[in-house]
Amino acid sequence: MLWVKTFHVLAVMAWLAGVFYLPRIFVNYAEARDAGEPTERLVGMARRLFRFSSILAVFALTFGMILWTVYGIDGRWLQWKLVFVLALVAYHLTCGAMLRRMVQGTLARGSLFFRFFNEISVLIVTAILILVIVKPI
Numbered sequence: 525m526l527w528v529k530t531f532h533v534l535a536v537m538a539w540l541a542g543v544f545y546l547p548r549i550f551v552n553y554a555e556a557r558d559a560g561e562p563t564e565r566l567v568g569m570a571r572r573l574f575r576f577s578s579i580l581a582v583f584a585l586t587f588g589m590i591l592w593t594v595y596g597i598d599g600r601w602l603q604w605k606l607v608f609v610l611a612l613v614a615y616h617l618t619c620g621a622m623l624r625r626m627v628q629g630t631l632a633r634g635s636l637f638f639r640f641f642n643e644i645s646v647l648i649v650t651a652i653l654i655l656v657i658v659k660p661i
Contacts, residue, residue: 525594532587539584540649542577543612546570546619547642553626554635567627574623581616585609601659608652615645 553566588609597603625631633641654660 525591528587528590528594532584532591535580535584535587539577539580539616540645542573542580543616543619543645543649544642546573546577546623547638547645549573550622550626550631550633550638551635551642553631554633554638557631558634570623570626574620577616578620581613585613599659600661601655604661605652605655608648608655612645612648612652615648 549566549570553563553570556563556566592602592606597606622631622633
């Protein structure tokens with residue numbers, strides 16, 4: 525099981541790299557768009573990053589479900605962790621929806637919105653880490 529845990533943590537770390545960086549690309553896109561600068565490179569970067577992080581999300585969730593199957597749901601901390609994992613998946617899917625609008629040229633939000641939007645993932649991941657490491661409940 526230690527191998528599964530190792531690959532789970534590795535996949536989560538790689539997934540989070542995309543989750544944390546994609547909104548930063550949205551910030552740069554909004555600023556470039558508002559300045560009348562070309563945005564094609566940012567769109568390409570965002571597409572590749574989302575595709576990469578989505579694949580790693582599948583691996584992270586698969587290894588997590590294997591661990592869940594073996595160890596079961598033992599403790600309220602794990603139940604709450606799963607709630608926050610679902611929130612992180614929803615956040616990732618929201619990024620995908622924003623990416624589709626970016627590709628279509630209809631992403632209308634400004635850079636300030638994306639700066640705040642980027643912090644949501646940090647709050648979700650912080651909650652997950654506290655639940656996994658401290659197990660307060």
